[in-house]
Amino acid sequence: MASSTPSVWEHGFWSGAAAGSTEDARAFQQQRVALFLRFIFIVLAVFFVIDTASGLNERGAASLTEAGSLVHGSITLCFLLGWLFVRRGDHSAAVLGAVEAGATMVMLLGVAAIARTIPPDTITEGPILATALTLVARAAIIPSRGTRTLVLGLLATVIVSIGYALRSGDRESLVGFASIWTLAFTAASSLVSRVIYGLQKNVREARRLGQYVLEQKLGEGGMGTVYRARHALLRRPTAIKLLAPDRAGADNVARFEREVRQTARLSHPNTVTIYDYGRTPDGVFYYAMELLEGADLGEIVELGGAMPTARVVHVIASVAGALSEAHGVGLIHRDIKPANIVLCQQGGMPDVAKVVDFGLVKELGEAGMTEAGSLTGTPLYMAPEAITAPESVDGRSDLYALGAVTYYLLTGRHVFEGKSVMEVCAQHLTQDPDPPSLHASNPIPEALERLVLECLEKDPAKRPPTALAVIERLFALEGVQGWTPHEARDWWNTHGPSLLARRDGPADELGKTLAVDLEGRRSEISA
Numbered sequence: 052m053a054s055s056t057p058s059v060w061e062h063g064f065w066s067g068a069a070a071g072s073t074e075d076a077r078a079f080q081q082q083r084v085a086l087f088l089r090f091i092f093i094v095l096a097v098f099f100v101i102d103t104a105s106g107l108n109e110r111g112a113a114s115l116t117e118a119g120s121l122v123h124g125s126i127t128l129c130f131l132l133g134w135l136f137v138r139r140g141d142h143s144a145a146v147l148g149a150v151e152a153g154a155t156m157v158m159l160l161g162v163a164a165i166a167r168t169i170p171p172d173t174i175t176e177g178p179i180l181a182t183a184l185t186l187v188a189r190a191a192i193i194p195s196r197g198t199r200t201l202v203l204g205l206l207a208t209v210i211v212s213i214g215y216a217l218r219s220g221d222r223e224s225l226v227g228f229a230s231i232w233t234l235a236f237t238a239a240s241s242l243v244s245r246v247i248y249g250l251q252k253n254v255r256e257a258r259r260l261g262q263y264v265l266e267q268k269l270g271e272g273g274m275g276t277v278y279r280a281r282h283a284l285l286r287r288p289t290a291i292k293l294l295a296p297d298r299a300g301a302d303n304v305a306r307f308e309r310e311v312r313q314t315a316r317l318s319h320p321n322t323v324t325i326y327d328y329g330r331t332p333d334g335v336f337y338y339a340m341e342l343l344e345g346a347d348l349g350e351i352v353e354l355g356g357a358m359p360t361a362r363v364v365h366v367i368a369s370v371a372g373a374l375s376e377a378h379g380v381g382l383i384h385r386d387i388k389p390a391n392i393v394l395c396q397q398g399g400m401p402d403v404a405k406v407v408d409f410g411l412v413k414e415l416g417e418a419g420m421t422e423a424g425s426l427t428g429t430p431l432y433m434a435p436e437a438i439t440a441p442e443s444v445d446g447r448s449d450l451y452a453l454g455a456v457t458y459y460l461l462t463g464r465h466v467f468e469g470k471s472v473m474e475v476c477a478q479h480l481t482q483d484p485d486p487p488s489l490h491a492s493n494p495i496p497e498a499l500e501r502l503v504l505e506c507l508e509k510d511p512a513k514r515p516p517t518a519l520a521v522i523e524r525l526f527a528l529e530g531v532q533g534w535t536p537h538e539a540r541d542w543w544n545t546h547g548p549s550l551l552a553r554r555d556g557p558a559d560e561l562g563k564t565l566a567v568d569l570e571g572r573r574s575e576i577s578a
Contacts (some may be wrong), residue, residue: 073362077144080194084151085137087192089305091185092130099123119168126161130154152203158185159207162216166229174490179229183236190240190247196256197245204413206235218527220527222341237510241427262327263291263339279342289326293335297401309337313382314409321373323393323407343396343405346550348460352389360493362402365534367457368525371405375455375518378446384409387452388432389459401539430475431465433570435509438476447511454506454514461499466507480509498528 085202102123106114114120133154137147144220159182166178190200212230268281269290280291291410308328315325328338348366352358360364370392384391386408397403434451437444458466467478490496502524508514515521 061443067280075148078141080144081137081142083193084147085134088130088134088137089191090126090132090152090188094129094184095130099127100182112531117168117360119391122161122164126158129157138237150189151189155185155189155203158182162385163210166211166214167217176228176232178211178214179232179371182207182233186236186240187243190243193245194247197241201237201241202232202242206239208233208237242559250364255467255534263289265291269352280339282339290342291337291339293337314340316380316382317376318375319371321404321406322376323405323545326355343393343395345393348392348394348456350550351394351459352463354549355542357492358460359534359538360461360495361532362538363457363460364403364461364499364525364528364531366392366404367453368522370406370453370456371521371525373404373406373520374446374449375522376496378449378518382409383444383446383448384452385437386429386432387449388429389456392456395544400536400537401543402534430479431467432470434478434511435481436511438441438480445511446518447514447516450514450518451508451511454503454517454520457503458484458487458507461487461493461495461503462533463492464490490516496528496530498524499531 070151103115103120106117106120110117133150159253160183162178162185165181169178186200186204189195189203198497206297211233214227215226215229231361262282262284263280265278265280269277269279271277274293275292278293279292280289281287296336305401311325311328323340323343326339326341328336330336370387374387378393384406387406391406391408393405393407394402395405397405409535432452434444434448437448466484467475467482469475469478484491484504485505486500488500502515502521506514506521515524
């Protein structure tokens with residue numbers, strides 16, 4: 052395994068990268084280096100055309116082979132090639148730093164060479180201005196440490212001064228003039244770099260939450276936004292969930308804090324693990340949890356279709372185990388759905404199911420957080436009592452949703468489908484579901500189909516009494532072979548690479564978590 056420790060080259064003086072820079076920072080650096088190279092190339096190309104036209108007019112075709120013209124054309128070509136190189140593919144911070152530093156040095160050496168070729172009876176400040184433009188443009192476009200920009204500026208001063216000093220027979224030496232003005236622009240560019248690099252550092256610090264540094268946005272849930280992050284000391288991959296700023300009212304903050312406290316009480320291996328929680332200096336609440344590398348059940352079914360029965364039993368038994376612990380301590384999830392069940396690799400084992408997003412968790416007997424007349428959940432998986440009497444839901448409501456999820460995994464379609472939330476909710480209340488075997492491409496054992504339909508009973512009393520009872524019946528199934536790690540790895544090797552391409556598609560409104568104040572809606576209608 053390759054070492055994850057950054058090398059001296061990766062974080063050295065010429066890399067141009069700050070220690071601990073993320074993929075987002077590397078991509079930003081590549082974008083800015085490409086912009087710098089393109090900008091200088093355009094400027095050089097414009098002046099090359101102007102100088103060439105002037106030379107042809109004054110000295111004819113012989114001007115094209117003059118040293119100054121050849122050097123100018125070579126520098127222009129170097130910046131064009133550098134820009135084309137940087138804009139293609141992904142390059143490391145070290146390579147990008149070397150390219151922009153090398154391009155700057157090529158420019159300075161070229162300017163010095165041009166200064167040396169200017170006739171001695173001509174007083175010109177063009178090379179000095181070209182040096183100034185390069186230094187200031189680089190400092191303004193590419194975030195770089197001030198000391199790095201200062202060193203490049205001092206090298207520029209030496210190189211350009213030598214170029215002027217080598218002009219033999221100069222009637223009025225411009226060495227002192229070149230040195231003074233190049234030093235002045237060096238100081239200016241160093242100041243620009245210091246300001247811009249400082250702003251970039253402030254942005255990085257603003258993305259720091261306690262001991263965690265945010266790296267990449269992963270998605271949004273009913274209560275907040277989830278980011279990939281890392282612990283500043285342990286370097287442990289972590290997921291951070293932030294309460295959305297537009298939902299930061301007192302009630303939502305209390306509900307968000309309750310989510311992390313309740314989830315932290317759970318220790319089942321199939322429940323997402325909470326590491327830490329806290330508040331940012333400006334009061335934004337967050338918590339850190341284990342980073343799950345995998346895909347949710349919705350993504351998996353959308354990609355591969357209905358699951359084999361053995362895999363369904365493996366996943367649902369794991370989820371039921373997580374629910375059994377939650378129900379045992381008086382918690383109900385209230386939003387069990389494919390998007391809240393992630394299959395990931397953990398401890399070298401594939402297809403480890405994790406129940407996530409306890410944003411709607413409710414403690415039995417709890418008052419105040421979920422008022423009567425408040426409809427909360429996801430319509431496609433919502434138990435009838437969650438629609439008609441949300442305050443009365445209990446663990447059996449989670450089992451109804453688990454039955455709906457099982458139906459979806461077995462058939463690749465939802466228990467009830469409709470064009471609107473109201474249509475789907477009406478079917479949950481009044482319509483009996485089709486047996487899953489009518490829509491499944493794989494054979495479904497009769498005992499499993501009976502269990503699914505019992506979970507989907509309208510009357511909670513007719514459902515299995517507990518999640519543990521569901522697990523016992525799953526383990527008692529006959530004719531269902533276990534889902535092996537080898538089969539799981541084969542599936543991920545075949546379908547895993549295709550999952551990333553599907554994650555930017557439009558969301559299904561019926562699959563979103565719903566939170567509706569029914570009493571408020573009635574008041575609006577009556578008004």
